[in-house]
Amino acid sequence: MKKTNKIYEIYELLHEAYGPQGWWPFINNDESYHPHDYLYPKNQLEVFEVCLGSILTQNTTFTSVVKSLNNLKEKNALSSKAIKEMNIDELKLAIKASGYHNQKAKYILGFIDFFEVLDARTPTRDELLSVLGIGEETADSILLYGYNSPEFKVDAYTKRVLLTLGLIDEKAKYQDMKQLMQKALKECIKDEKEQVIVFQEYHALIVNHSKEFYSKKPYGVGCFLKEKIL
């Protein structure tokens, strides 16, 4: 009998309701998700796209990020090398749809310097956090989806769901929620590769679910998790 807990039960319910998500990479992958295929990213170009997307998606919808990534693709600039050679105003224009284009352009250029020094090595979380524009969530996003590291990505939706289900209190911080999720999931899943897959899917499922039930106040109206997780 497999061990379980509330956090894992939530995952199973979401997975059952929405199926596998298969997020990144996207543009370099024919602009489609890849459910059931977890062999990504396949090369440094795809790793870079995940990093780029992680920065661009800050406080913005993914559809806006897709526009930006497509603009870059049209300019044949979906690589760190190509972006570095762009005029910064050209870069700002390309990513305009994602919002905050002035600061995000600077963040991206700064990240590229960092990324190229890495030379295909997986960065540590602290190294990522030292880059201007990369905070906790973006760092975990890059590590989880770009480097397949077992780092759970927490976001505003995660907090709303956990809060609504009474699993955290209002003053819970990023690390509190991250540790709660990781600890619970690692109790149920011992294999690290499987942990990575579940972490990736779980976050994507929370976003998918929350777009419908946790985007406008009052949060959680109609959310089926409320009746099933007690």
Next chain:
DNA sequence: AGCCAGGCTACCG
């Protein structure tokens, strides 16, 4: 018209 989006930095007390 107003609120929200797959946040982070700078600066305040």
Next chain:
DNA sequence: CGGTAGCATGGC
């Protein structure tokens, strides 16, 4: 340390 204004555009 915790709290918050500012950042910018697009969609509903």
